[in-house]
Amino acid sequence: MKAAVVPQVAGRWQVKEWPTPKAGPNQVVIKIGASGLCYTDVHITLGHIPTRFPRVLGHEPVGEIVEVGPGVTSRKIADRVGVGWVQRGCGRCEWCLRGKKELCANAVSTGIGLEGSHAEYMVAYADATMLIPDRLSYEQAAPIFCAGYTVWSGFRFADPKPHERVAVVGIGGLGHLALQYAKAAGFETIAITRSKDKGEMIRELGADAVVENGEKLLAAGGADILLATSNSWSATADAMKGMRPDGRVMLMGVSPEPLNYPLELMFKRVRLIGSSQNGVEYLYEALDYAAQGKVKVMAETYKLDEIERAYDRVAGGQVRFRAVITPN
Ligand SMILES: [Zn+2]
Ligand SMILES: [Zn+2]
Structure with missing residues (x-):
């Protein structure tokens, strides 16, 4: 292949x-229909997240099952499926025993412990596959398996209450979805961005207001939940100035710099919460909103043969807002 x-x-x-690839016990082979290119692929390529090279990356796979290995009972040929980042835990540590494989230190991840999805075929553990709603296209489904899953997990983990206000900082691959998910769930949603050229697009995605920084956010009423998807902690620290008392800042970006926590947030009892992909029920919900058309991925699509160009645009932060690789 x-x-x-x-x-x-x-x-x-x-x-x-x-x-x-061939399917081993409890595995399936997926003919890739679409594969999202996440910024994490850049981190892995550059060695920020260790793996063994040569390696095929890609952890937003969707496609059709074409082979089932011995012992697979819940999946069959022609099922439309996708696979998340963590496929399985060690099964023996405290976090696996608690049913939280995503916290296992020895987890096997797509495109790290196993070959990823920027290819014609990929092997995955059958239990790690999720059936995709019939009406959701492969191109729309793929980015939900990392970007959509991450932001919806963060939103749910913030424990949003009726009448609360949600702000999103970092309107990119994750952030453009975070905005739509908060809106789809019925919350007043404010985008924070310094890029003036994104303003109109952000309103079309459903933002009730667009502000430049944390001070303007506070002046506009503030936020109870901040979905921090920016890859700049200085942008996140600035946005935190707009938090309301008892607010929650959900950290989902990756930044090389230290995060500065403004002192006034201590008196406001604002909590800083790390979040990644917090359990498969949130993936289910994230896919369902996308299938209902309430959340639409804005993606640039590239053929597998054009993937180098897609990589350069993702690495350079030029892509609007997600890159999806489709078969040649
Ligand atoms: Zn990712
Ligand atoms: Zn474990």
Whole structure:
């Protein structure tokens, strides 16, 4: 088969021949229908998240099951499925025993412990696959498996209450979905961005207001929940100035700099909460909103042969707002 192979740390991605995977016990082979290119793929390529090279990356896979391995009972040929980041835990540590495999230190992840989805075929553990709603296209479904799952998990983990106000800082691959999810759930939603050219687009996505910074957010009434999807902690720290008392800041971005916590937030009892993908029920809900058309991924689509160009646009922060790879 063809696959996008990363030869070594910081190496150029190359589309080339690669062994077609076979399904082992409890595994399935998926013929990839679409594969989202997440900024985390850039981190892995650059060695910020360790893996073994050469490696095929990609952890937003969707497609059709074409082979089922021994012992698989709940999936069959032609099922439309996707796979999340963490496929399985060790099964033996405290967090696995608590049913929270996403917290296992020895978890097996898509495109890290197993080959990823920027290829024609991918193998996955059957239990790690999620059936995709019939009316959701592959292109719309793929980014939900990391970006959509992450932001909806963060929103749910913030324990939103009726009448609360939600703000989103960092309107990109995650943030444009976070806005739509908060709105789909019925909450007043405010976008924080310094890019003036994004304003109109952000309103079309459903934001009730667009403000430039945390001070303007506070002046506009503030936020009880801040979905911090920015890859800049200085932007997140600035946005926190707009928090209301007892607010929750949900950290979902990745930034190399330290995060500065403004002192006044201590007196306002504002909580800082880390969040990633907090359990498969949130993936189910995230896909369902997308299937209902209440959340639409804005994506640039590239053929597998064009993946280097897609990578460059994601790495350079130019993509609006997500890149999706489809078969040649
Ligand atoms: Zn991702
Ligand atoms: Zn474990």
